[in-house]
Amino acid sequence: MEELSELKDLLVSGHIPEALLLVEEMTEMSKEDKLNRIYSFSVVLLIHLIKQSAEKRSTRSWEISIFNAVKQIQRSNKRRKAGGTYLTVDELMETLVDAYDLAVRQAALEAFEGRYETEAIANMIDRTVILDQAMGLILASE
Template identity: 40%
Template sequence: MEELAKLRQLLVAGNTREAIALVDELEEMSKKAIIRNIESYLVLLLAHLIKYQAEQRITNFWLASIVNAVVGIKKLNLRDKNSYYIKKEDDWNDYLEEAIELASLEAAKEAFGGIYSVEQLSTKFDRDRVIKMGFQLLQLTYQEETKKLPQIIQEFLSDRPT
């Protein structure tokens, strides 16, 4: 990585101010990469929740993808023992609002064998309900141990009407 070589040069030269600025830049780049990965999992999660609601059923593949997405988000989002990249409450709203649009495109490719356009599919699910379910699943990532999430998510989905 070019930036690490530059950092080494700055440290060897004793230029701590520029070295610290470069470390800050590297931290920001890392955070953006982690957020992008979380967003990818979020789109996947919402796409499967859309299909679940629209088709009023869940396949083992969809369930596994939902669990994988939630567990992936939990692992990526945890910065350290007590700190997260995306906080528990309001921070998720913008991410969910943005992801639902991309998730609708993904869901339209697969739901009902891909026969419906995004607009047609959107009449078959409640957007706000999908976002609410996504938010509830995300909240589990702050409350539950990773190893317990698969069973809890399965129970969560089986307890909910589509």
């Protein structure tokens, strides 16, 4: 909110170039927040897809977490007023790829009650299949 007050002061005092710079900075901060939310929900989505693949089963809890993560990614990526999305399909895939290693580490703690190390869990699953599955879910009902 401090930025809005500063923006108002700049506009009232006629400092338009400085106000435009502040608007640009605020826009970038907003986009960065969206990207962080998408990344965080991507990790959650991947964790549960990895656990499903490794354990060759699913639970209602995992299904709900997957559904919620997909919806939150879709919601965070949507530009409401301008239309379109913040991230392109390629950028979404880059985000999933970036989140994958963290998701495997976390899934190793949760899958099979934590009996396997990260590398062992990674060897049980097909990275490409998991990433494609995640992308398919995100794009399916946008």
